Amino acid sequence: MDDQLVQPKVLLRRLIFVAIATVLAVAAIAIAVRAYQMSDPYIQDVLAVEGDPVRGQAIFETNCAGCHGKAGLGQVGPSLNHVAKRKSDYNLIHQVISGQTPPMPKFQPKPEDMADLLQYLKKL
Numbered sequence: 001m002d003d004q005l006v007q008p009k010v011l012l013r014r015l016i017f018v019a020i021a022t023v024l025a026v027a028a029i030a031i032a033v034r035a036y037q038m039s040d041p042y043i044q045d046v047l048a049v050e051g052d053p054v055r056g057q058a059i060f061e062t063n064c065a066g067c068h069g070k071a072g073l074g075q076v077g078p079s080l081n082h083v084a085k086r087k088s089d090y091n092l093i094h095q096v097i098s099g100q101t102p103p104m105p106k107f108q109p110k111p112e113d114m115a116d117l118l119q120y121l122k123k124l
């Protein structure tokens, strides 16, 4: 009798423990990945500069608008409308400098230019 009453409680406690441990492990991994991403010197240089979105727009129109459209609304490349809601600063910078998604080329802007571009991307 007693056994049947106790077992579900023990099981529930174990499930809760496993759930909490999983959440903590995922959070720890996310923090570690973020710390690793942010340790990149180029990323640090870019984020140390207060970017100017007006300069960023000029850089965008020269280098990016051919594919992403004049206001980033999309042509060959996808629309960048609200892209900063989908991608972190790190992922936006990485997208520009990595060349991992052809046909988008790999860009190597100076950190100041990348900072300006980043501020412009955040306004789209």
Ligand code: HEC
Pocket: 060, 063, 064, 065, 066, 067, 068, 076, 077, 078, 079, 080, 083, 086, 087, 092, 095, 096, 101, 102, 103, 104, 105, 107, 117, 121
């Ligand atoms: C030759 C065309 C081309 C040029 C030039 C180009 N892109 Fe792209 N871009 C693409 C394509 C295609 C994708 C989609 C890649 C994929 O994820 O498959 C993309 C994706 C992106 C994304 C991710 C969009 C999302 O929704 O996740 C960002 C941000 C971006 N580009 C920014 C830029 C910036 C900033 C520049 C200029 C420095 C630039 N691109 C120049 C073609 C281009």
